[in-house]
Amino acid sequence: MLAHAVAGDRVAQGEILRANHQYIRRLLHRLVGPTSELDDLQQTVLMRVVTGLPRLREEESLKTWIGGICVHVARDHIRRRQVRSVVGSLEADEPGRARTTAGNPVEQLEAREGLVRCRRALEELSASHRVALTLRIMGHSVDEIATMMGSARSTARLRLYYARKAFCRAFGADPGDAAALLSDGVENT
Amino acid sequence: MSAQDCRKTRPRLAELALGGGDAAAAPAAVQAHLAVCPACRREFKVLRAGVAGVRDAEPPAVDEALMRRQIAAATRGQTGEIEGSPLAWWMWRPVALTAAAGVLILVGLGLWWGTGRTTPAAQAGLPVLVEGELQAGDITMRPGASVRLDQLLEAPLDVDAKVRLADGSAFRATGGTRFTIKHAAGARVTLAAGRVDVIARKQRPDSTLAVATTEGEARVVGTRFSVARRERDGSGVTTVAVAEGAVQVTGHSDGKVRVLRRGESIILGVQQPQSAPVVAASRPAPASTVARPARIPDIRTRIRQGRVQEGRALIEQARLQMPVRALDLAELAMTEAEVELAEGRQASAIERYLDVVARYPRTTQAEQALFAAAQLSVNRAPRDCARLLDRYLKDYPRGRFTEDVRRLQRALEQRRQAPASGPGAPPARAP
Numbered sequence: 001m002l003a004h005a006v007a008g009d010r011v012a013q014g015e016i017l018r019a020n021h022q023y024i025r026r027l028l029h030r031l032v033g034p035t036s037e038l039d040d041l042q043q044t045v046l047m048r049v050v051t052g053l054p055r056l057r058e059e060e061s062l063k064t065w066i067g068g069i070c071v072h073v074a075r076d077h078i079r080r081r082q083v084r085s086v087v088g089s090l091e092a093d094e095p096g097r098a099r100t101t102a103g104n105p106v107e108q109l110e111a112r113e114g115l116v117r118c119r120r121a122l123e124e125l126s127a128s129h130r131v132a133l134t135l136r137i138m139g140h141s142v143d144e145i146a147t148m149m150g151s152a153r154s155t156a157r158l159r160l161y162y163a164r165k166a167f168c169r170a171f172g173a174d175p176g177d178a179a180a181l182l183s184d185g186v187e188n189t
Numbered sequence: 190m191s192a193q194d195c196r197k198t199r200p201r202l203a204e205l206a207l208g209g210g211d212a213a214a215a216p217a218a219v220q221a222h223l224a225v226c227p228a229c230r231r232e233f234k235v236l237r238a239g240v241a242g243v244r245d246a247e248p249p250a251v252d253e254a255l256m257r258r259q260i261a262a263a264t265r266g267q268t269g270e271i272e273g274s275p276l277a278w279w280m281w282r283p284v285a286l287t288a289a290a291g292v293l294i295l296v297g298l299g300l301w302w303g304t305g306r307t308t309p310a311a312q313a314g315l316p317v318l319v320e321g322e323l324q325a326g327d328i329t330m331r332p333g334a335s336v337r338l339d340q341l342l343e344a345p346l347d348v349d350a351k352v353r354l355a356d357g358s359a360f361r362a363t364g365g366t367r368f369t370i371k372h373a374a375g376a377r378v379t380l381a382a383g384r385v386d387v388i389a390r391k392q393r394p395d396s397t398l399a400v401a402t403t404e405g406e407a408r409v410v411g412t413r414f415s416v417a418r419r420e421r422d423g424s425g426v427t428t429v430a431v432a433e434g435a436v437q438v439t440g441h442s443d444g445k446v447r448v449l450r451r452g453e454s455i456i457l458g459v460q461q462p463q464s465a466p467v468v469a470a471s472r473p474a475p476a477s478t479v480a481r482p483a484r485i486p487d488i489r490t491r492i493r494q495g496r497v498q499e500g501r502a503l504i505e506q507a508r509l510q511m512p513v514r515a516l517d518l519a520e521l522a523m524t525e526a527e528v529e530l531a532e533g534r535q536a537s538a539i540e541r542y543l544d545v546v547a548r549y550p551r552t553t554q555a556e557q558a559l560f561a562a563a564q565l566s567v568n569r570a571p572r573d574c575a576r577l578l579d580r581y582l583k584d585y586p587r588g589r590f591t592e593d594v595r596r597l598q599r600a601l602e603q604r605r606q607a608p609a610s611g612p613g614a615p616p617a618r619a620p
């Protein structure tokens with residue numbers, strides 16, 4: 001089927017896209033975080049897969065190759081977002097909207113807090129560092145990350161090293177120690 | 190154990206969490222610290238959950254029809270690349286009217302347009318998208334694009350669109366807003382749902398910028414103002430709030446024309462059992478529906494008096510007028526929880542309170558909300574209650590409710606030891 005798809009058979013191409021639709025969506029979502037542009041990003045990837053198929057080298061695994069396309073699209077998206085004004089994004093990433101699966105509200109609260117803080121720490125990173133670290137968190141090997149990001153193995157290693165360092169540094173301070181910061185008077189009942 | 194130990198341990202906890210979160214794999218020093226430091230243990234738990242959240246995050250489901258369209262578009266090579274957008278024709282989909290309307294907050298008006306650049310489109314008299322994105326039918330507009338007239342436009346849910354009009358006036362449509370720009374004498378923005386914040390140039394008498402909705406119309410007199418519209422239960426509510434200058438507002442239901450000045454706002458389209466309009470003033474309403482700024486005490490008064498619908502309307506109104514201080518927003522969020530309580534929905538009240546804790550950490554409201562959530566769950570979910578109380582004492586060792594928290598803890602403890610002894614815990618009450 002892959003050969004058919006590479007040769008331009010639309011039905012075969014469609015089947016490949018269908019088989020990988022959820023994989024692409026999930027990968028994009030994990031790489032960029034919640035965004036209303038997910039459908040757009042996904043469409044971009046699907047189109048690039050189709051136009052790129054003729055160039056697919058045989059020894060490449062299809063999944064990793066598609067993953068690489070996702071990585072590129074996600075990285076571009078993250079770069080664009082970083083340029084965008086902070087004003088708008090403040091609201092867009094409301095922590096309260098993060099989705100969690102645990103049923104218990106307290107656990108949910110903790111998981112949400114963790115997720116929000118991890119996402120914030122990731123957002124502080126450059127697009128490449130962020131993508132590399134997210135892939136690592138998802139369990140990809142350094143080799144896979146290098147392949148997907150189209151970089152040398154040493155570059156991937158280095159990116160991971162700096163990303164990890166910056167990520168951990170973000171948690172150096174105790175988030176709870178400033179509880180009484182606000183002296184601002186507010187009317188309470 | 191010292192604060193310094195904690196500072197040394199924290200980044201290593203992040204590293205551990207990144208590596209899969211196996212505490213046994215930690216260096217001996219970290220393990221030793223974790224054994225004696227509950228704060229770091231909790232931090233580790235939170236981080237581990239956070240990393241797992243990033244790892245396992247699931248995207249919103251895609252529906253089969255959309256997937257088919259996407260795949261068909263990709264294989265047929267119908268890229269529809271119009272004005273730099275690869276999505277184009279397949280993307281158009283209706284968005285729920287209420288999705289983003291009304292829950293948006295006024296963020297730094299005036300911050301975003303310092304740039305007075307004029308584009309060819311602006312010179313030609315067309316509005317220009319300055320920032321963000323707009324969707325018009327199957328076309329996505331990017332910054333620099335001229336904005337189509339007489340066409341339904343939509344800002345993506347999480348992106349604000351900023352549009353500059355030919356006369357230099359500008360407005361910002363918050364994410365999810367749907368509107369149409371018409372060129373009559375002066376631009377006219379018809380708002381279907383969502384919210385626009387306007388900064389208008391001084392208008393010539395014959396050329397007036399107006400924002401219109403089903404419920405009414407706001408016309409510029411040289412000013413900064415916001416118009417929001419949302420639908421609930423099939424009927425629309427429009428709110429107009431003036432930050433600077435003056436706006437002439439016409440309500441369609443009564444045909445009345447009023448001039449709103451700085452700090453004033455009005456709600457159009459709220460159906461009240463009595464004919465009196467909703468006003469924010471606590472004293473008897475004047476003949477006009479022009480409201481003073483909505484104040485939180487007024488909201489609470491409504492809730493106490495059982496006028497919950499009015500309370501809700503005022504919350505909406507307050508969201509429009511309030512300065513963007515986290516404290517105000519947090520306090521407003523508290524009143525939302527109180528509305529739930531007033532209507533007897535304890536579970537959603539708890540959720541709202543926990544939301545305040547999550548969204549506005551380190552505010553006095555978060556402290557209050559945490560305690561309120563604990564109180565409300567005493568009988569419903571004692572286990573959760575215990576955890577919330579623990580968390581309270583940890584976050585606020587010298588908090589305002591420490592005494593009450595301890596009392597609750599003791600009550601829970603007693604009840605646990607004598608399980609069948611009935612309601613021994615103090616009743617839940619709102620803060």
Ligand SMILES: [Zn+2]
Pocket residue numbers: 194195196198222226228229
């Ligand atoms: Zn510690």
